[in-house]
Amino acid sequence: xxxxxxxTPESRLERGKRALDEIDGKAxxxxxxxxxxxxxxxxxxxxxxxxxxxxxxxxLALRDREIATIAALAAMGTAQPQLKxxxxxxLNVGLSREEITEILMQMAxxxxxxxxLNGLFAAGExxxxxxxxxEGMTCG
Amino acid sequence: xxxxxxxTPESRLERGKRALDEIDGKAxxxxxxxxxxxxxxxxxxxxxxxxxxxxxxxxLALRDREIATIAALAAMGTAQPQLKxxxxxxLNVGLSREEITEILMQMAxxxxxxxxLNGLFAAGExxxxxxxxxEGMTCG
Amino acid sequence: xxxxxxxTPESRLERGKRALDEIDGKAxxxxxxxxxxxxxxxxxxxxxxxxxxxxxxxxLALRDREIATIAALAAMGTAQPQLKxxxxxxLNVGLSREEITEILMQMAxxxxxxxxLNGLFAAGExxxxxxxxxEGMTCG
Amino acid sequence: xxxxxxxTPESRLERGKRALDEIDGKAxxxxxxxxxxxxxxxxxxxxxxxxxxxxxxxxLALRDREIATIAALAAMGTAQPQLKxxxxxxLNVGLSREEITEILMQMAxxxxxxxxLNGLFAAGExxxxxxxxxEGMTCG
Amino acid sequence: xxxxxxxTPESRLERGKRALDEIDGKAxxxxxxxxxxxxxxxxxxxxxxxxxxxxxxxxLALRDREIATIAALAAMGTAQPQLKxxxxxxLNVGLSREEITEILMQMAxxxxxxxxLNGLFAAGExxxxxxxxxEGMTCG
Amino acid sequence: xxxxxxxTPESRLERGKRALDEIDGKAxxxxxxxxxxxxxxxxxxxxxxxxxxxxxxxxLALRDREIATIAALAAMGTAQPQLKxxxxxxLNVGLSREEITEILMQMAxxxxxxxxLNGLFAAGExxxxxxxxxEGMTCG
Numbered sequence: 001x002x003x004x005x006x007x008t009p010e011s012r013l014e015r016g017k018r019a020l021d022e023i024d025g026k027a028x029x030x031x032x033x034x035x036x037x038x039x040x041x042x043x044x045x046x047x048x049x050x051x052x053x054x055x056x057x058x059x060l061a062l063r064d065r066e067i068a069t070i071a072a073l074a075a076m077g078t079a080q081p082q083l084k085x086x087x088x089x090x091l092n093v094g095l096s097r098e099e100i101t102e103i104l105m106q107m108a109x110x111x112x113x114x115x116x117l118n119g120l121f122a123a124g125e126x127x128x129x130x131x132x133x134x135e136g137m138t139c140g
Numbered sequence: 141x142x143x144x145x146x147x148t149p150e151s152r153l154e155r156g157k158r159a160l161d162e163i164d165g166k167a168x169x170x171x172x173x174x175x176x177x178x179x180x181x182x183x184x185x186x187x188x189x190x191x192x193x194x195x196x197x198x199x200l201a202l203r204d205r206e207i208a209t210i211a212a213l214a215a216m217g218t219a220q221p222q223l224k225x226x227x228x229x230x231l232n233v234g235l236s237r238e239e240i241t242e243i244l245m246q247m248a249x250x251x252x253x254x255x256x257l258n259g260l261f262a263a264g265e266x267x268x269x270x271x272x273x274x275e276g277m278t279c280g
Numbered sequence: 281x282x283x284x285x286x287x288t289p290e291s292r293l294e295r296g297k298r299a300l301d302e303i304d305g306k307a308x309x310x311x312x313x314x315x316x317x318x319x320x321x322x323x324x325x326x327x328x329x330x331x332x333x334x335x336x337x338x339x340l341a342l343r344d345r346e347i348a349t350i351a352a353l354a355a356m357g358t359a360q361p362q363l364k365x366x367x368x369x370x371l372n373v374g375l376s377r378e379e380i381t382e383i384l385m386q387m388a389x390x391x392x393x394x395x396x397l398n399g400l401f402a403a404g405e406x407x408x409x410x411x412x413x414x415e416g417m418t419c420g
Numbered sequence: 421x422x423x424x425x426x427x428t429p430e431s432r433l434e435r436g437k438r439a440l441d442e443i444d445g446k447a448x449x450x451x452x453x454x455x456x457x458x459x460x461x462x463x464x465x466x467x468x469x470x471x472x473x474x475x476x477x478x479x480l481a482l483r484d485r486e487i488a489t490i491a492a493l494a495a496m497g498t499a500q501p502q503l504k505x506x507x508x509x510x511l512n513v514g515l516s517r518e519e520i521t522e523i524l525m526q527m528a529x530x531x532x533x534x535x536x537l538n539g540l541f542a543a544g545e546x547x548x549x550x551x552x553x554x555e556g557m558t559c560g
Numbered sequence: 561x562x563x564x565x566x567x568t569p570e571s572r573l574e575r576g577k578r579a580l581d582e583i584d585g586k587a588x589x590x591x592x593x594x595x596x597x598x599x600x601x602x603x604x605x606x607x608x609x610x611x612x613x614x615x616x617x618x619x620l621a622l623r624d625r626e627i628a629t630i631a632a633l634a635a636m637g638t639a640q641p642q643l644k645x646x647x648x649x650x651l652n653v654g655l656s657r658e659e660i661t662e663i664l665m666q667m668a669x670x671x672x673x674x675x676x677l678n679g680l681f682a683a684g685e686x687x688x689x690x691x692x693x694x695e696g697m698t699c700g
Numbered sequence: 701x702x703x704x705x706x707x708t709p710e711s712r713l714e715r716g717k718r719a720l721d722e723i724d725g726k727a728x729x730x731x732x733x734x735x736x737x738x739x740x741x742x743x744x745x746x747x748x749x750x751x752x753x754x755x756x757x758x759x760l761a762l763r764d765r766e767i768a769t770i771a772a773l774a775a776m777g778t779a780q781p782q783l784k785x786x787x788x789x790x791l792n793v794g795l796s797r798e799e800i801t802e803i804l805m806q807m808a809x810x811x812x813x814x815x816x817l818n819g820l821f822a823a824g825e826x827x828x829x830x831x832x833x834x835e836g837m838t839c840g
Binding site: 609610614615617619620624625627628629630631632633634635636639642658659661662663665666667668669670671 | 754755759768773798801807
Binding site: 098 | 222
């Protein structure tokens with residue numbers, strides 16, 4: 001679960017692409033694809049700064065970074081699509097559904113009950129989609 | 141670092157007081173004292189719901205809860221006094237200064253550079269005050 | 281229109297359930313139902329703190345509490361589903377459609393014209409649904 | 421406590437000045453004075469739209485309008501100076517200290533505990549300043 | 561591209577209607593129409609204060625005013641319908657698609673990447689709808 | 701007033717330092733200095749992404765970028781220190797005091813009168829400090 005490459009120097013863009021892929025998976029790629037026709041340079045910045053710079057820093061575990069991101073997005077209440085991407089990302093980097101639910105419930109204290117409720121409903125959708133996908137993989 | 145009492149039943153208020161004391165320490169008590177002359181019932185609610193209910197739940201470690209709170213308050217940008225209390229609380233429950241700094245820098249991605257800067261400056265004040273207090277204890 | 285029970289002691293949960301039912305009616309129950317599969321404990325907290333504790337306090341009339349809630353949610357602009365629930369609740373506890381419209385228009389002053397517009401459009405939907413339901417009851 | 425002039429037609433500006441004076445008193449005048457050197461036209465707009473148009477409308481009592489304003493400003497958390505002016509205004513148009521305290525505590529539910537705390541501390545300052553002024557009037 | 565009428569005195573309402581029509585075009589009229597059944601007086605205020613007063617002031621070009629509005633609405637993140645109206649308005653008063661895209665990307669710095677992303681996706685929808693309409697006019 | 705270097709390739713960091721110096725001047729340097737003891741890496745990011753990447757892009761004039769930033773920060777209401785830095789920056793890159801005042805007044809429409817007022821008072825402080833400094837230079 002480390003993002004730092006050890007042997008060869010890697011550009012911010014390459015490192016960011018690798019980090020985004022590891023953390024956000026398909027949901028992250030969908031955002032990049034959606035940007036292609038509108039602002040392709042912004043896709044580059046999104047790889048480089050958040051993922052190539054910040055998420056690739058060694059001082060905080062990816063799991064802890066996703067706790068911070070889920071909390072922040074739920075508290076702000078203005079970024080439901082991104083909150084869903086990061087609930088998915090949290091599961092990808094080792095948070096359990098229970099832990100994510102706890103983070104969202106806790107936001108009632110700091111950002112009010114509506115922020116917590118809207119975060120929990122977003123999590124409900126992500127968990128359900130993931131359960132359906134997992135079932136599909138098992139049954140197919 | 142567990143908050144759940146095991147032998148005797150404990151009221152929400154008692155459990156909340158114990159959790160607030162463990163997590164926020166003196167900074168939490170200052171908030172309670174400041175409420176005494178304005179809205180003493182609100183001090184009770186503050187013990188009971190955030191600390192007696194939420195922080196006392198077993199599904200997420202206190203250290204992880206403080207990551208979430210620091211991130212949320214820095215991202216919202218409307219609660220500088222509470223952010224300082226929880227930077228202090230983060231140190232109390234096991235976050236390092238480096239980890240707190242990483243959380244705050246990461247908020248640049250989700251809430252913008254000013255939110256991160258204002259959070260980092262708040263942390264700078266808390267760290268300096270704590271270093272001064274620690275030095276006082278050593279030298280005195 | 282009082283929520284305080286006079287004869288028997290009542291738990292926060294019971295009192296909250298009664299208050300939520302009186303204030304939010306079916307819309308409140310829908311929220312509780314939606315939480316069942318995601319975070320049932322949060323439904324308990326929602327009964328207990330907002331409704332069992334805060335709305336059940338005697339110092340402010342329910343009608344006045346709904347003025348405050350409608351104003352706050354419209355000004356924040358991050359809680360459209362909850363704003364609709366509380367426009368409905370406002371009607372339930374004695375606010376007229378005209379008064380609710382005035383509250384929302386006033387938010388243009390404090391949170392800007394978009395906040396007021398989005399609040400007014402939410403009210404338009406609630407008023408229309410309610411008119412349709414009332415007509416249904418009359419005609420059926 | 422009515423703002424509508426009955427006998428002579430009155431301009432928006434005149435009506436707004438009268439309403440601002442009635443509602444906000446000296447605190448409102450301080451804002452107007454502070455604008456004089458920066459943006460005097462904005463003082464005119466402040467008289468005209470919020471006070472000459474909105475607060476002067478008959479569909480909602482001034483007391484109810486101040487409930488809405490206090491709730492909105494406390495929930496937003498970005499307007500502490502204006503919140504203090506309107507806590508003062510609430511007292512001017514008939515809200516009790518207890519009612520204002522209830523409104524602010526209720527904001528914990530919708531905007532989080534920090535918003536409620538910061539609102540309560542603002543109220544504590546306004547109440548103390550007013551108590552000091554009243555004592556001065558009595559003793560002097 | 562000037563809004564100030566030179567020969568005859570014009571009421572705020574007339575001036576606002578003319579400005580709204582020039583700036584927002586059909587999208588602005590849709591908002592006014594939607595208000596008709598809910599709060600017709602608010603449509604009047606919307607003509608008068610934002611458009612009759614503010615946008616009609618000579619001290620800042622309409623193009624510059626739309627830069628400010630697009631930036632503010634994207635940064636706030638609570639007014640997607642109004643953001644789309646003003647992306648359209650920006651095109652109407654002389655901003656290029658590239659300039660609007662730059663403004664929205666820049667919001668990543670001040671309000672975070674999600675605010676920029678949601679703004680860019682809104683712009684993508686407006687640009688696509690406009691391209692479709694232009695093609696329709698050419699081919700029809 | 702162009703930031704793009706024409707002859708030699710320049711790193712993002714160098715370009716960002718040059719842009720920050722041109723745009724924010726001494727106020728920007730103060731922010732960098734304040735970060736030195738808390739999070740020096742964040743100073744690097746601040747040079748690189750906002751200034752080395754975004755402000756250095758050719759698609760929008762610096763003057764227009766500052767309109768967007770002043771509007772966004774005033775509308776958000778959570779970044780008064782940064783708003784002051786960018787009011788100063790706006791003057792540095794060619795906005796007049798009148799234009800900045802117009803931008804801030806316009807925010808009343810989108811973010812409410814308190815946001816506009818707090819922005820105007822921030823501008824008042826910046827204008828006064830600058831007038832004092834200019835007078836000092838003339839008289840000294």
